[in-house]
Amino acid sequence: xxxxxxxxxxxxxxxxxxxxxxxxxxxxxxxxxxxxxxxxxxxxxxxxxxxxxxxxxxxxxxxxxxxxxxxxxxxxxxxxxxxxxxxxxxxxxxxxxxxxxxxxxxxxxxxxxxxxxxxxxxxxxxxxxxxxxxxxxxxxxxxxxxxxxxxxxxxxxxxxxxxxxxxxxxxxxxxxxxxxxxxxxxxxxxxxxxxxxxxxxxxxxxxxxxxxxxxxxxxxxxxxxxxxxxxxxxxxxxxxxxxxxxxxxxxxxxxxxxxxxxxxxxxxxxxxxxxxxxxxxxxxxxxxxxxxxxxxxxxxxxxxxxxxxxxxxxxxxxxxxxxxxxxxxxxxxxxxxxxxxxxxxxxxxxxxxxxxxxxxxxxxx
Numbered sequence: 001x002x003x004x005x006x007x008x009x010x011x012x013x014x015x016x017x018x019x020x021x022x023x024x025x026x027x028x029x030x031x032x033x034x035x036x037x038x039x040x041x042x043x044x045x046x047x048x049x050x051x052x053x054x055x056x057x058x059x060x061x062x063x064x065x066x067x068x069x070x071x072x073x074x075x076x077x078x079x080x081x082x083x084x085x086x087x088x089x090x091x092x093x094x095x096x097x098x099x100x101x102x103x104x105x106x107x108x109x110x111x112x113x114x115x116x117x118x119x120x121x122x123x124x125x126x127x128x129x130x131x132x133x134x135x136x137x138x139x140x141x142x143x144x145x146x147x148x149x150x151x152x153x154x155x156x157x158x159x160x161x162x163x164x165x166x167x168x169x170x171x172x173x174x175x176x177x178x179x180x181x182x183x184x185x186x187x188x189x190x191x192x193x194x195x196x197x198x199x200x201x202x203x204x205x206x207x208x209x210x211x212x213x214x215x216x217x218x219x220x221x222x223x224x225x226x227x228x229x230x231x232x233x234x235x236x237x238x239x240x241x242x243x244x245x246x247x248x249x250x251x252x253x254x255x256x257x258x259x260x261x262x263x264x265x266x267x268x269x270x271x272x273x274x275x276x277x278x279x280x281x282x283x284x285x286x287x288x289x290x291x292x293x294x295x296x297x298x299x300x301x302x303x304x305x306x307x308x309x310x311x312x313x314x315x316x317x318x319x320x321x322x323x324x325x326x327x328x329x330x331x332x333x334x335x336x337x338x339x340x341x342x343x344x345x346x347x348x349x350x351x352x353x354x355x356x357x358x359x360x361x362x363x364x365x
Contacts, residue, residue, distance in 0.1 A: 008358065009030055009039070009041075009080055009081070009135065010030070011027070011134055011358060012027060012028050012029065012030050012133060012134045012135050013025055013026070013027060013133070013134050013332055013333075013356075014026060014027070014028045014070050014132060014133035014134070015070060015071055015072065015132035015133070015332065015335045015354075016028075016068045016069065016070055016071075017054055017055055017065055017068065017069045017070075017071055018068050019058060019065065020055075020056065020057065020058035020065075021055065021056065023055060023071075023335070023336055023339065025332070025333065025335060028070070028133060030135050031135060031136065031137035032137065033081065033082075033083050033137045034083055034137075035083040035084050035085040035086075036083055036085050036086060036139055036140050036141075037082075037083045037086070037137050037138060037139055037140065038079045038081070038082050038083070038086060038089055038095070038137075038138050038139075038140055038143055039079070039080045039081040039082075039135055039136075039137055039138075040075075040077040040078065040079055040080065040095060040097065040135065040136050040137075040138050040143070041077050041078045041079075041080040041134065041135060041357060042075055042076075042077040042131055042132075042133060042134060042135065042136050042356040042357070043076055043077045043078060043094075043152040043155075043156075043355065043356060043357045044075070044076050044077075044152040044153050044155065044156040044353055044354070044355055044356070045072040045073075045074055045075045045131050045132050045156055045353070045354045045356060046074035046075075046156045046157055046159070046160065046326075046351055046352070046353050046354075047072075047074075047338060047339060047342040047351075047352045047353075047354065048072075048073060048074055048160065048186075049185065049186075050073075050124070050125075050279075051071045051072060051073075051124060051130075051339070051342075052339060052342055052343050054069070054071060054124070054126075055071070055339055055343075056343065060279070061279075061282060063125055063126050064126060065126050066126065066127075067126075067127065069124065069126055069127070069129060069130070070124065070129035070130045070131075070132055070133050071124045071130045071132050072123065072124050072130040072131040072132030072133075072354070073099045073122065073123040073124045073125075073130050073131055073159060074131075074156045074157060074159040074160055075096070075097045075099065075123075075131035075136070075156055075159070076094070076095065076096045076097065076146065076152045076153075076154075076155030076156045076158070077094070077095065077097070077136070077152070077356075077357075078092060078093070078094055078095070079091055079092065079093045079094075079095060079143070080135065082140075083140070086140045087140070088140060088145075089140060089143055089145070093143075093145055094145070094146040094152065094155065095138075095143040095144055095145055095146060095155070096143075096144045096146060096155040096156070096158040096159070096308065096312065097123075097131065097136070097138050097142065097143060097144075097159075098142040098143075098144065098158075098159070098162075098308050099122060099123035099124075099130070099131060099138075099142070099159070100114075100115060100120050100121070100122040100123075100142075100303060101120065101121045101122075101139055101142055102114035102115075102117035102119065102120045102121075103117055103119040103120070106118065106119065112305065112306065113305055114305050115302055115303045115304060115305040116302065122303075132332070132335065132354060132356065133356065134332075134356050134357070134358070144158065144308050144309070144312055146312075147312075147316045149316060150312070150315055150316050151323070153323065153326055153329075153353055154315050154322055154323060156353065157315070157322040157325065157326075157351070158308055158311045158312050158315065160186055160187060160190055160351075161190050161194070161311040161314065161315065161320065161322055162303075162304040162307035162308055162310075162311045163187055163190070163277065163301075163303060163304050163307075164187060164190035164191040164193070164194045164311075165194055165304065165307040165310050165311045165314070166301055166303070166304035166305070166307050167187075167191050167194075167252050167254075167275050167277045167301045168191060168194045168195055168198060168252070169307070170275050170299045170301050171250045171252060171273045171275040171299060172250070172273060173194075173195050173198050173200060173250050174198060174199075174200075175198065175199035175200065176199070176200065176201045177200050177201060177248075177249040177250060178200070178201055178202050178203075178204075178244050178246060178247070178248045178249050178250075179192075179195045179200050179202075179203045179204075179248055179249065179250045179251070179252065180203075180204050180205075180206070180240060180244070180248035180250070180251040180252070180264075180267060180268070181195070181203060181204070181205040181206070181221075181251075181252050181254060182205075182206050182251065182252070182253045182254060182255055182260040182263060182264055182278075183205075183206070183207060183253065183254035183255030183256075183257075183260060183278060184205050184206070184207040184209070184212040184213055184215070184216045184221075184224075184254075185207075185212070185254060185255070185350075186325055186350060186351050187254045187277060187278075188205060188207075188216075188252075188254035188255070189205075189215070189216055189219055189325060189350070190320070190322070190325070191252045191254060191277065192205055192216060192219065192220065192221055193219060193220065193320045193321075193322075194314065194320060195250075195252075196220050197314060197319040197320055202222040202223065202244060203220075203221055203222050203223070204221070204222065204223040204224070204225060204240060204243055204244050204248070205221045205223070205224055205225075206224070206225045206226075206227055206236075206240075206260075206263075207224075207226065207227065207255075208226070208227050208228070209345075210226050211348060212350075213225075213226055215348070215350060218324075219324055219325075223243045223244065225239055225240060225243060233259070233262060233263065233266065236263055236267075237263065237266045237267045240263075240267045241267070246269070247267060247268060247269035247270075247272070248267060248268055248269060248272065249268075249269055249272050249273070250268070250272060250273045250274075250275070251264040251267060251268045251272070251273070251274045251275070252275045252277060253274065253275065253276050253277060253278050254277045254278045255278045255280070256278030256279045256280025256281075257278070257280055258280065258281065258284040258285065258286070260278070261276065261280075261284055261286055262285075262286050262287060264276075265286055265287055265288075265290055265291045265294075265296060265298070266287065266290065268294070268296050269294075270294045270295060270296070271294070271295050271296070272294075272296055272297070273296070273297045273299060274291075274296055274297065274298050274299065275299045275301050276298065276299065276300050276301060277301045325350050325351040326350075326351045326352075326353050327347075327348060327349050327350045327351060327352070328341055328342075328347070328349050328351075328352045328353070329352075329353045329354075329355060330352070330353070330354050330355070331354075331355055332354055332355065332356045335354055338352050338354050339352075
């Protein structure tokens with residue numbers, strides 16, 4: 001990247017969603033920063049499934065796009081300017097951004113569960129603009145300095161990796177256990193990689209897409225199971241137990257599909273844990289009595305809190321190699337193509353990265 005003195009704080013090209021399927025590149029004002037904020041020159045932004053949902057559907061549950069919205073929340077960049085009270089950062093520092101900013105004063109914030117703060121401002125969640133822009137204002141206390149051996153692309157993936165860190169922590173994934181991952185999208189793959197880094201005995205991952213499962217195997221999955229239309233619920237549960245030589249101690253559901261949640265309840269061993277990560281329909285039909293009789297703990301997981309330091313350490317030490325997930329990289333001017341590739345999973349796309357900095361050239365696909 002060019003020297004920070006060369007950063008042109010004029011061009012603020014941004015990717016803006018105006019309405020369903022209407023994405024536009026347009027100039028926006030440079031954000032004003034407060035005394036405790038940093039102005040970050042965004043370098044890399046990963047496309048999340050939520051970004052694609054807003055683009056295609058214009059909403060996720062009760063979060064509805066009603067006015068132009070800048071997308072993107074998996075972000076890293078270089079500090080271009082600091083507020084007068086900022087103490088821990090200076091111009092030129094490379095940072096990952098934790099983009100869910102809570103009120104810091106409510107019961108949840110004071111008890112360390114700030115992800116549940118009712119006043120949280122999360123990037124690219126209406127009405128709050130996201131990070132697919134050349135400059136973004138970020139509070140100092142939600143910036144995390146990147147070690148020298150961590151790239152901007154890896155820095156952007158600290159955000160989704162934090163979801164996986166949170167899920168494995170909530171599920172108390174530990175050495176010697178058997179772990180089942182339902183869904184092999186980016187979050188499922190990251191949950192698998194975090195679980196493996198914790199020293200589990202074996203991991204099985206499921207999906208309806210064989211290509212994704214083969215990719216998961218390349219990343220270290222011990223077993224894979226392709227779910228097809230001809231399999232009954234009982235078939236799936238029996239096959240999981242056969243493959244894993246027993247029931248999983250922990251199941252992490254990453255698809256949000258009703259059928260997968262049901263599988264999680266039925267397949268998890270007695271006294272085990274089921275962590276719900278995937279975001280699907282607001283209401284589903286599940287065998288709750290079976291979960292009660294088996295004493296399967298069902299644990300919700302919403303985003304993350306206090307997970308960025310751990311996620312960053314996993315990347316910096318090489319325990320989780322997030323770069324393996326990045327299959328495509330585009331300049332900001334080609335953002336629409338990037339979203340289309342992500343939506344369609346074209347050419348085996350898993351994680352698509354957009355480079356926002358003017359002088360940055362995309363690496364070869």
